[in-house]
Amino acid sequence: MSTAPIFRRVALIGFGLIGGSIARAARAQALASEIVTTARSEKTRARVTELNIVDRVLATNAEAVQDADLVILCIPVGACGPVTQEIAPHLKAGAIVSDVGSVKGAIVREMAPHLPANVHFVPAHPVAGTEHSGPDSGFAELFIDRWCILTPPDGTDPMAIEALGAFWAGMGAKVETMTPDHHDLVLAITSHLPHLIAYTIVGTADELAQVTSSEVIKFSAGGFRDFTRIAASDPTMWRDVFLNNKEAVLEMLGTFNEDLSKLTRAIRRGDGEALFEHFARTRAIRRGIVEIGQDSAAPDFGRPHPPLKKAE
Amino acid sequence: MSTAPIFRRVALIGFGLIGGSIARAARAQALASEIVTTARSEKTRARVTELNIVDRVLATNAEAVQDADLVILCIPVGACGPVTQEIAPHLKAGAIVSDVGSVKGAIVREMAPHLPANVHFVPAHPVAGTEHSGPDSGFAELFIDRWCILTPPDGTDPMAIEALGAFWAGMGAKVETMTPDHHDLVLAITSHLPHLIAYTIVGTADELAQVTSSEVIKFSAGGFRDFTRIAASDPTMWRDVFLNNKEAVLEMLGTFNEDLSKLTRAIRRGDGEALFEHFARTRAIRRGIVEIGQDSAAPDFGRPHPPLKKAE
Ligand SMILES: NC(=O)c1ccc[n+]([C@@H]2O[C@H](COP(=O)([O-])OP(=O)(O)OC[C@H]3O[C@@H](n4cnc5c(N)ncnc54)[C@H](OP(=O)(O)O)[C@@H]3O)[C@@H](O)[C@H]2O)c1
Ligand SMILES: NC(=O)c1ccc[n+]([C@@H]2O[C@H](COP(=O)([O-])OP(=O)(O)OC[C@H]3O[C@@H](n4cnc5c(N)ncnc54)[C@H](OP(=O)(O)O)[C@@H]3O)[C@@H](O)[C@H]2O)c1
Incomplete structure (x- = not known):
């Protein structure tokens, strides 16, 4: 028995411990028809290409989010505002935009103002990790039995919240919703x-x-x-x-x-x-x-x- | 190839995480011809008898130290003074008396005054442990590659220090000597x-x-x-x-x-x-x-x- 993938194209911005673990888990569980990724440095992009976990490694954030149904920023909290501003014009209508930042109030304040009205913003934080970082540090089992906290703004489309929740549950996580504060x-x-x-x-x-x-x-x-x-x-x-x-x-x-x-x-x-x-x-x-x-x-x-x- | 046991009779006062790990390791490595033990409560003594790790489980501290070449107090630091006072009259001449307490200055102050001149006092602290306690919590591998710190008073017989060091090394520990302070x-x-x-x-x-x-x-x-x-x-x-x-x-x-x-x-x-x-x-x-x-x-x-x- 098999289920259809939850998303057609998933774009990961940043491929460190968390981005790399999402890529490995989503691929292992066939949660997306296509996973594309990018990272800031040429070095990380080259290593991700070598690792051969994702379908395509793209050179820029703008290219990566093109046509993506789900975009997840897997980068430090402080970088999320500027990167959101950069990708905003390239997002597909109806796309879900999310992140994995360990802080949520600031993420909402920094990201939300840049996002067009025709995308769904569902911030997320998987409460799981290790002390290692970089493209080689991730593993598919990281999120199993750990909680992933969603902090959608009031009025977010419940279908978007549910789809993102199903994506995290597919990677083994338990999903909970609360306010950013x-x-x-x-x-x-x-x-x-x-x-x-x-x-x-x-x-x-x-x-x-x-x-x-x-x-x-x-x-x-x-x-x-x-x-x-x-x-x-x-x-x-x-x-x-x-x-x-x-x-x-x-x-x-x-x-x-x-x-x-x-x-x-x-x-x-x-x-x-x-x-x-x-x-x-x-x-x-x-x-x-x-x-x-x-x-x-x-x-x-x-x-x-x-x-x-x-x-x- | 096999070596002779380092001690003929070893007596362990207290059989929790540390005492129980010493018993298991010393037995596995044949470091003593005979291991006897006691514990404060009837309940622990009964459990130790069941576990069948040591040669004899004795009812009192006085019986336990009788004829022992090495006596190790494996009890909380605060109990070491009173127990030393209790066992002092029953110690064999030439015996080595030691402990495993996590503090050493106070151990020397509390134990040394009670000990007769004809025994060797070599306080010790194995820097190894877990959060578990009681007679079932010990295991033979606990001390492997961990340090055991000896704090012998000035003038202690070097042969006694060496024998206790060899006992700990036999259980896999690395041995270091320093002052209690x-x-x-x-x-x-x-x-x-x-x-x-x-x-x-x-x-x-x-x-x-x-x-x-x-x-x-x-x-x-x-x-x-x-x-x-x-x-x-x-x-x-x-x-x-x-x-x-x-x-x-x-x-x-x-x-x-x-x-x-x-x-x-x-x-x-x-x-x-x-x-x-x-x-x-x-x-x-x-x-x-x-x-x-x-x-x-x-x-x-x-x-x-x-x-x-x-x-x-
Ligand atoms: N580590 C954890 O235990 C943990 C747990 C839960 C959530 N989080 C959150 O997950 C996010 C990522 O953490 P991580 O552990 O995966 O980090 P990581 O292993 O260090 O990876 C960080 C990624 O972000 C990229 N990046 C760094 N600075 C950037 C910038 N200024 N602009 C664009 N991209 C940038 C890096 O690109 P290059 O490789 O090209 O430098 C790298 O791909 C953080 O927001 C963190 O709060 C972490
Ligand atoms: N746990 C660690 O990680 C660790 C590491 C290094 C050194 N140490 C040191 O090792 C010593 C023992 O710790 P442990 O972890 O083995 O403890 P434990 O598992 O709780 O065992 C303590 C033993 O001491 C006996 N005892 C308790 N109070 C006593 C008293 N007032 N008079 C006589 N006997 C008494 C207990 O007897 P009953 O079972 O009959 O109650 C039990 O046999 C302590 O001095 C500690 O500082 C501990």
């Missing part, structure tokens, strides 16, 4: 603040006078190495996230700082009861995440462990 | 502060008014879920760590807070250059950790991804 609050705590904290602590460790960087690296298995993974994410992407979700991030930071002060005070006073109570409470959240399948129950994320060599 | 500084930044921060942010997320806990759990794949793993560690163990490594943790917290203020200011001002510069710098540390084999290079820690189901 609520998205930005939720992601501020579940993604943006964790990244900021991880970037901070890795920077702190790098500059200590009392402990050398090589010691930090050697003895990182006590917890620190998990933060370095997050702090190895793409700097351009994350700069754009913090520039474009300032208010929500600053708000969450304020609450975080209050809570950190409370725990600091408990440590200073030697208040074991307060510490124990806090540390016991946070376990329940972990359990919830594992229960709904948003993380592996395997210890240590299921990290590989080589076998013991027999004593000789 | 330096250990506590290094671990404050590579393990204790990361845990404190993770516990804080998970607590913050749990109490927000604007975002529900179920949203936090659903959309945790953007980074937050990595923090919840760390914040799911044993509350008793971590209470004891913070009560016993107060000064070093507060010192690292001070530096962390300064750095967080700097990044917060950059966000508030929209200083993209400062953010980019910071985010680009922290990647190098991650590279160092992967290069020396302290973490997997696989994206996302090598987390499992189910395959795409074919569209039907």
Whole structure:
């Protein structure tokens, strides 16, 4: 049994971790009759041609969106406004225009004004990723069982929302709709603040006078190495996230700082009861995440462990 | 080819993640002629008997250390002083007494005064672990390629240090020696502060008014879920760590807070250059950790991804 592709032509602007994963998944699931792509640099376009995942690699954004039924910007948040302005005159009437940006309020503010009235604008954010980037980093399984959040403006054609939702569901994602502002609050705590904290602590460790960087690296298995993974994410992407979700991030930071002060005070006073109570409470959240399948129950994320060599 | 066991009788006081992993690894590698163990509760002792990993499960600490050549306390840091006092009269002359506590200055202060002059005291800390605990959580491969830090007091018999080092090396660990105070500084930044921060942010997320806990759990794949793993560690163990490594943790917290203020200011001002510069710098540390084999290079820690189901 087979279903017809959801879209005739899908155009991906940008082919990094997310664009490349969409291309691989959409092809594997036959969600489009044709997938075309472009990227800013000649180097990435050449590599995408070599990879042979998409039907055509085009030289410009204007050519890429030509005749496309679905256009997805898979580029840093800060680039979405200018690129939308550039492609707007070349969009087909009735096309769906979307993105994958990690911030949604700013995306709507920057993209919507440039779009002609005869296209459907359905911003999207797949809550999935890794610390790697570039055309080789994507994989078809990235979105499986992860949520993709759609933030369509009021009055968007329900058929367009449904078609884009079906496209994401076809790649294995679960689809949810909310307002851009609520998205930005939720992601501020579940993604943006964790990244900021991880970037901070890795920077702190790098500059200590009392402990050398090589010691930090050697003895990182006590917890620190998990933060370095997050702090190895793409700097351009994350700069754009913090520039474009300032208010929500600053708000969450304020609450975080209050809570950190409370725990600091408990440590200073030697208040074991307060510490124990806090540390016991946070376990329940972990359990919830594992229960709904948003993380592996395997210890240590299921990290590989080589076998013991027999004593000789 | 086979080597003789390093110790005749090894006694493990406590059989949780670390004690249970030592028992499994030492048995797999035949590092001891006999492994005996005990645990505080009847329940754990019964489970350890069932698991059938050690030679004998004893009812009391006093019985367990009888005639042992190596005694390792595998219990929370705060329990090490009282238990040392309890076992001291029953130790064999010439025995090596060690521990696995995540803090070392306090361990030396709490344990050393109780020990008779005719035993060797070699504190140790294997920098390896998972968020799980209890008798079923251990596994023989836990210490492979991880460092085990020894902090012997000045004047300790070099033969005792060497024997304990060989025992840890036999379980796959790399062995390093340093002072207790330096250990506590290094671990404050590579393990204790990361845990404190993770516990804080998970607590913050749990109490927000604007975002529900179920949203936090659903959309945790953007980074937050990595923090919840760390914040799911044993509350008793971590209470004891913070009560016993107060000064070093507060010192690292001070530096962390300064750095967080700097990044917060950059966000508030929209200083993209400062953010980019910071985010680009922290990647190098991650590279160092992967290069020396302290973490997997696989994206996302090598987390499992189910395959795409074919569209039907
Ligand atoms: N990484 C994640 O975990 C994740 C998760 C969910 C959503 N997102 C969002 O997905 C988007 C892309 O992220 P990614 O991880 O796929 O990044 P990536 O791997 O670094 O790829 C970025 C792509 O954007 C292109 N690009 C960069 N700057 C551009 C500009 N100024 N104008 C036009 N194109 C530009 C790059 O072209 P060249 O290759 O030619 O330089 C590249 O093809 C971002 O908006 C991010 O917020 C990321
Ligand atoms: N978990 C890690 O990642 C890790 C890594 C390196 C070092 N360490 C250190 O290893 C030690 C043990 O940690 P773990 O992870 O193995 O803990 P665990 O799995 O919770 O096991 C703790 C063991 O200690 C016993 N115990 C608890 N409180 C006690 C008390 N007051 N008196 C006597 N025995 C007591 C428990 O007995 P019952 O089962 O009968 O309650 C249990 O057998 C700690 O000092 C910790 O700092 C832990």
